[in-house]
Amino acid sequence: MSTPDINSWQSVQDEVLRRIHNRIWKPGAQIPNETDLAKEFNCGRTTVNRALRELAESGILERKRKSGTRVALHPVSRAVIAVQIVRREIEERGASYGYALIDRTVDTPPHAVTFAMELAQGEEMLHVRAVHLADGVPYALEDRWICLRTVPQARDYDFAQKSANEWLLENVPYNRATLSILATPASAFEQEYLAVSDKASILHVERATWRDKGPVTFVTISYQPGHRIISTTTS
Amino acid sequence: MSTPDINSWQSVQDEVLRRIHNRIWKPGAQIPNETDLAKEFNCGRTTVNRALRELAESGILERKRKSGTRVALHPVSRAVIAVQIVRREIEERGASYGYALIDRTVDTPPHAVTFAMELAQGEEMLHVRAVHLADGVPYALEDRWICLRTVPQARDYDFAQKSANEWLLENVPYNRATLSILATPASAFEQEYLAVSDKASILHVERATWRDKGPVTFVTISYQPGHRIISTTTS
């Protein structure tokens, strides 16, 4: 073999990727089974399995029992976005963080919110709006609905010092979440609190979370115009 | 033990998550080491390792050799976005796909493009613009620069029938990619080809790819207003 030693799952992965990139294994083509590859690379089948499993998870290979492993024809690559609290997002940019509560009311959420939370309408929830500042300038708005049935303790917290963003993460664990990204023109509320014109285009991240079967919260983060969400991509 | 049988890595993971959610293991706290957990669950250490490794990859646990495994204090959850060719995106919505080339020129890319591709300015590239249609209606615009040094064969392809999006994926593999999501008001070009007003807010996905050290392409996909990018979230 002209290739360097192949004895770790990482090196197996590298060699497989090399063969795919060099068209030794073409898109759609079947590759040898795990046992044969293990023999060829002189390593255990477990090692080959780990290498191939990760490539299948990242969409480069397609595996099926009995019929074997193929190079994906139309690889669906997976971009990963790190979702974290806004304070950390700001601090990681090297800016100083500020927070201001705008209002906190108990109200009936609009249909868009109950729909995203997979609920019927009519239930009252806690509605919290706030602005996150970077070096004193508005960085993002937070518009959040909290389900008081699942999170009754939110009724006693005023969110004046600590954002709901952070308070929930520290106090209310969740099991399941959805995330949606969209763009809209700046609403009147956004124009006022982000200090932008009605021509501004705003990037929104909407996130709903559940704990077991109970809805926890639905939040929209609206970013200052020009904001980018950057992904750390995999292969 | 009152818990159901724990004998697969999946059930180990479920049990660990249950303990974290129920605050049996609190944020920041250390959990038992792999050997002890294997004993408790009456399974192999390898099984525990796989369960914990995945949780560490998804940001719920933090692991360090010698010092052990802790529940993450500020979990950075990872939202995964599937990036695939626009044709499949449209077909998965149950619409019929259409494609039209707008123009194809050789030109010097603007600074924003060379910057994203990590290049010096001055090099000529192939510039291809096209519209993707869903049921005959503009769905997204593709504005693409292709590096002719890395992909010389693009000079001979006209992109009249098949989009660059698809042609590149089938013919030019890449190793590395970046992805960026942003919102802007509709440009004159977007207003014309997406048939929207100057008040429209457009969601863009920018993607640059490289093969080994060579830049392959930089593309901006501009979606029809109202488009959402939806994530399949983990844990």
Place this chain on the structure above:
DNA sequence: TAGTGGTCTAGACCACTGA
């Protein structure tokens, strides 16, 4: 230096699925 996670191995059995 010692404790922890990271990985490899050989062998085994199971689950799925195409022929």
Place this chain on the structure above:
DNA sequence: CAGTGGTCTAGACCACTAT
């Protein structure tokens, strides 16, 4: 039914790092 991937196990050694 038979071939393939999916997983588990016990044991081993290695790599990193707190002390």
